[in-house]
Amino acid sequence: MARADWEAVIGLEIHVQLATATKLFSAAPVSFGDEPNENIDPVTLGLPGALPVVNARAVELAVRLGLAMGCEIDRASRFARKHYFYPDLPKGYQISQFEEPICRGGVVVCDVDGVEKRFRLTRIHLEEDAGKNVHEGGRSLVDLNRAGTALCEVVGEPELRSPADAVAYMKELHQIVVALGVCDGNMEQGNFRCDANVSVRRRGETRLGTRTEIKNVNSFRFVGRALEYEIDRQIALVESGGAVVQETRGWDDEKGVTRSQRGKEDAQDYRYFPDPDLMELTLDEAFVERVRSELPELPRARRDRFVRDFGLTPYDADVLTQSAARAAYFEAVATATGDGKTAANWVINEVLGALNKAGLDVESSPVSAAALADLLGLLGKGTLSSKMAKDCFLAMYQDGVAPAAWVAKNGGQITDTGAIEAVVREVLDKNPEQVQELLSGKDKVLGFFVGQIMKATRGKANPQQVNEILAREVESRR
Amino acid sequence: MATTKADAGPKPGVVAALVDAQRRGEVTATALVERSIAAARATQTLNAWTHLAADKALARAADIDRRRSRGEKLGPLAGVPVGVKDQIVTRGIPTTAGSRILEGWVPPYDATVIRRLEAADAIVLGKLNQDELAMGSSSESSAVGPVRNPWDPARVPGGSSGGSAAAVAAGVCPVSLGTDTGGSIRQPASFCGLVGLKPTYGRVSRHGAVAFASSLDQIGPLGRTVADVAAVFEVIAGHDPQDATSLTAPVPAMDDLGEAVAGLRVGVPGEYFASGLDPFVRAAVDGAIALLGANGAEVVPVELPHTRYAVATYYLVATAEASSNLSRLDGVRYGHRTVSSVKDIGELYARSRAEGFGPEVKRRILLGTFALSHGYYDAYYKKAQQVRTLIRRDFEQAFERCDVIVGPTSPVTAFGLGERLGDPLQMYLMDIYTIPSSLAGNTSVSVPCGFDPEGMPIGLQIIGPPLGEGRILRVAGQLERLLPADERKPRVYAEGC
Amino acid sequence: MDIEKVAKLARIELTDAEKERFSAELDAILAYVEELAAVDTEGVEPTTHVLPLALAMRADEVGEKLDRAEVLAAAPAHDGHAFIVPKVL
Incomplete structure (x- = not known):
């Protein structure tokens, strides 16, 4: 049976x-x-x-x-x-x-x-x-x-x-x-x-x-x-x-x-x-x-609140409520940045990811909640691209560098339209043959240009702006 | 008529006399202890001691003398030798509770009462013999043999605190500590012509009293006068955070022991004068009650209708608790372990306990185990605790009509050694007058009130409501004064104390 | 009373003579305590404690410990650290 x-x-x-x-x-x-x-x-x-x-x-x-x-x-x-x-x-x-x-x-x-x-x-x-x-x-x-x-x-x-x-x-x-x-x-x-x-x-x-x-x-x-x-x-x-x-x-x-x-x-x-x-x-x-009034929020109630107030998935909320310390860390970051989802992604993937490799939990994180919130602020404002933010986080985690200091040293993302336009035109000018290929419909050449532009800006140009400006400039040469 | 005597102060205590004599420089603590040790040895036919702590007592006496010579302020019992029932735990002094199962056990801690006695600068002289684990009414069940009554060494001193009574009656020490579960202080006090106080349940800490029946056990003093008993009670009583059943009520100063009894309502329960009461005991008790009446006390009849159920109730409650309390005596961590080869831990327990406990203890453990066992709990243990409630109510109702209740302490005077060992039930029934107030948690005192024609002392029991120690000791103190002076001494007696 | 069962529960080994003697004595005592059955205790609360006290509690503070050597010195069998008993399963 x-x-x-x-x-x-x-x-x-x-x-x-x-x-x-x-x-x-x-x-x-x-x-x-x-x-x-x-x-x-x-x-x-x-x-x-x-x-x-x-x-x-x-x-x-x-x-x-x-x-x-x-x-x-x-x-x-x-x-x-x-x-x-x-x-x-x-x-x-x-x-x-x-x-x-x-x-x-x-x-x-x-x-x-x-x-x-x-x-x-x-x-x-x-x-x-x-x-x-x-x-x-x-x-x-x-x-x-x-x-x-x-x-x-x-x-x-x-x-x-x-x-x-x-x-x-x-x-x-x-x-x-x-x-x-x-x-x-x-x-x-x-x-x-x-x-x-x-x-x-x-x-x-x-x-x-x-x-x-x-x-x-x-x-x-x-x-x-x-x-x-x-x-x-x-x-x-x-x-x-x-x-x-x-x-x-x-x-x-x-x-x-x-x-x-x-x-x-x-x-x-x-x-x-x-x-x-x-x-x-x-x-x-x-x-x-008295004992009742001193009861802390329980993991399950906290998890429901995270889903409700920060728009997290139940899975993410669960991971973040495994301990009071984790929850407090996340909540501090989310409250400071006003963006719960991003905070959750970063805490889970970057912070816990790195700690996990070392067999640690959030109590021993070298990156404080406040520092992470600063980093995510720079990301939100566009001062840093995601890629740059990840590099910055690594420096924060490994060497205790503050986000502002990292930006001061490495420069932020280039978002000035004029500056990007200048780079785009220079790259297009230097590569007329590829421009012709592109204009004849070979879209894969686009990747070549993006690569050249990013190389010229040492990766700091805002990728979205690069895409927009590149498309416009190519069109104008048709 | 003795009416004028009521205005006099209480009979002077031996303790106060010894403390004063030291203060005046007439005697030293060392001399007192030396005298007590000599007296204990001179009266050793009584078998009153399980252990005489001579060296320790002398060292403490020397320390007290030294401190006195330096002009230090000493405690209220400074230099007074005190005998302690072996049921009470004493650090560094063997404590066996009269049982083979604790043979050779030297405790690593002191009972609260010992700490309090020593803080009052009293001197623990040694440990007193008793019925094994406080189970008995004759002090014949001790592992080291029976205690004898100083008034007639062919008779028992009562029990279970027989050594505590015999040592004081024989003049070895002025006061002693006993424990009382169903009469174990009062009945030996009665048999040996002493004053013995069972305090209200919870008044004296049980921390360090080897437990017999936890809901009944109390430590209390025995002495030759009410003043002596009061002096020790004041020192040992009071709240102890190490005993969760310890009362928080303040202990009153015992300074009104000479106060007149006029106007006091003395209740006399008919149930305490029923069949089985020795006529000479009855006559002496009646005489004492009449004396109280003649001195202005109002004698009123009261009823304690559930008295006849008290012995049965007690033997279920006390044995059930004892069977539980004595489980720790298992030969694992201290005490007796069989030396025979055993096949497993179960056999180690069963044989060690078989060898370590005497027949009376075994009998009670078996009864108590049965009373708690599956299927019998409601009919025996719970039923007994319900009847206990009715016995308590009897007292509550009686105390609405009177201030104290008086009657005989025991239906008989001291009987011959071995005379009553054949029938345990008959032995139990002799505790009929002391058991009810134990079950109710009241306080009661036994005070001498005469002798039978064979010269054996008779005791009168005065029962008070909870916390009524001051009241019953006052009545006892008055009675002590009012009764005709009788200077006879026990046959075995160490002169010079 | 089933004397063997009770003795086993109480962990006291009894000889045959003891079994016989205690059986008789305890039966007599049980017959005597039977008189309680006659008392009407319908609705009567059992007396668990005679005192009208609330439970006194203590603060969670570490107090004095006993000295292990002194404690083990009183033990029937020990190895300097632990009490020794026959093997238990």
């Missing part, structure tokens, strides 16, 4: 590490790459007698994310303990939110293959991260540096229907959390990672199939590949008369397969209950409104 007869049902749970200086429940620092067990205090270690105290910044970032995603912000939420034994979980329980999360609902709007789709969120809640077990020979080494780090878990409804949906959703959310300053977005360090729940069913079927959960996927590419594989695996399994087992699976990128991970215990019973060490988390209106 063909894949087309089947439908996948996918829901993502994305763990977003909040950009805080300290942990969710203690003042131990959050830092990546330190020696094991450097960033520890009694709370992180789960020492007897240690008590959690909530990081206000983490709460604010969670509210910011919730507001940006259009969630209901719960004015009263609660922390609960989720129990299981594992060496990277020092207290034997994780403090999370269970029945009463801080944000409910919300939506991710993203484009999948050029079509806008809306995927609903179930909830966003606050929780602490675990530490790390490193396996070495017959033993495991426990590093608790990461334990207690503040996370938001963004739980999506199972509304995604393809790996492409899942990747688009994840990319959109990634762009948003970075734009909000909620998360640094570093996926290699695991600061934005995803658990994917996936099941398959025959088209038309309304009941859900048995799902598997692919844990801890930390790249967009892996999510796409892992889901492709897992969907195929499940379809093949069911079609051959087998049944999907509800289980946790891991993605092995080298082999390109998902693999069953032996359950942490036979029957999970997390024994959730409200954490008696922490009071109800209450948020007042003024706080929520």
